[in-house]
Amino acid sequence: MVDNRSSRRGFLQGTVALTALLAGGCSSSKEQPKTAFEDSVATFFQDNYQVMTKDEIKEVLARVERRVKREYGVDIKCENTPPVADVAFGYALNLSKCKGTRRCVEACVSENNCGRNHSLENIRVLAMPHGTMDLNKSDHYYDHEQVPNSNDWYLPIQCHQCDEPACVQACPVEATWKEKDGIVVIDYDWCIGCRYCSVACPYWARHFNWSKPNLQPDEINPKTHYLGNRPREAGVMEKCTFCIQKTRKGELPACQEACPTGARVFGNLLDPQSEIRYILENKNVFRLKEEQGTQPNFWYFYDV
């Protein structure tokens, strides 16, 4: 099996080299800047991120940077910062504090280079009528003049980075998986766009790029991660990654930073001194749709 795979890969690489040679007009492609054609051929034959070698990853990152430069005229930095050792990320959200301001959504869209035309928003803030927990009665298109509206309470939902992610089980090509620090990621170049995962996820956390994200050059966040906020192509799935490009460098996620009410608490579940651990140990916390068995790493709590 392994042998077959590697020989297939060798064959593919040969093909790539040949195509590159033809496209580049017999010039040595190493010194020449890569053309768009060469890059798209190489991307077509690119392997799954999980099995790529260090050198392959380096090339892939450079290719992503070139593509964004070509398409948007913007210099970005695409990194693949690995998980920090002894860290498992968790999130807690205080429902007494959330006032439905949607500041988190706004910050998320601009941090994560989400498409502006199709409102691909990784956070959905549900306005829930008082006295019910029935998600069918919620409305996430609410456009109140002022929040909090006296009839509603607010329930923000994003990817819960489950320990038993239904999305990962559903993916037929292993384009999505759970990393060591608990973040569930997608290799956008390996995703075939079948959308099985978005059907499997109980939290509506996956969003599909039906079209190319309509990003203006000045809207692009140039600090990107391969598995996170690099500008996506049409036809791939995307989701919240707890701002992998920020949090793996010790920064806080954009939604936590933007929240004006302090409802959002982010941290390392393995650190007994962390605030998230304080909340899990001292507050009445619950998880959404726990009966689904996906073991989310996202808790809700109230001020009591």
Place this chain on the structure above:
Amino acid sequence: MFYSIISAALLLLLPVSPIWAGEKEASFKLTGPVTTLACKMCHTWRKPVLKQRDLKAPHNKIKLNHGAGQLWCFSCHKENNYANLQGDKSAVVDFKNPQKLCRTCHFRQVKSWRGGAHGKRTGSWQGERTSWRCTACHNPHSPQIAPFKPSPPPRRPGTVVNIDKSESKNGG
């Protein structure tokens, strides 16, 4: 009389001081602007009005909406020490550590804040914690945060937006 002597003696014997007397410093760093008051500029020569009243110039900018009418300037500021804060039952507290005063009433909130369930951390999720101090988010004279306009809602499926933003180029 007898009982009060006994209880006074007992109090002296108590190893711990009453909760409001000593407050240990927060175990993490605090951030946010600190506004101190220039009361002294006038109130060295002008006696303050200690009674509750409608505030007139130069105090008319302060809208006191805290404690449902039960509180007054001198509930938190003391006539002999404008450089610091002091509640009726709290120790002298400097402006950088308002939680030591706030906690005399809002002890639940301050407890949550210490643990990390109220207010918020800033900078980094790891290493030494830095959190906003109480007064960074709450105006102490009117601590309730007013309602405001939410950010715009997501687009409903099937509606068209952003025609002007080079829709044709990027395929809508």
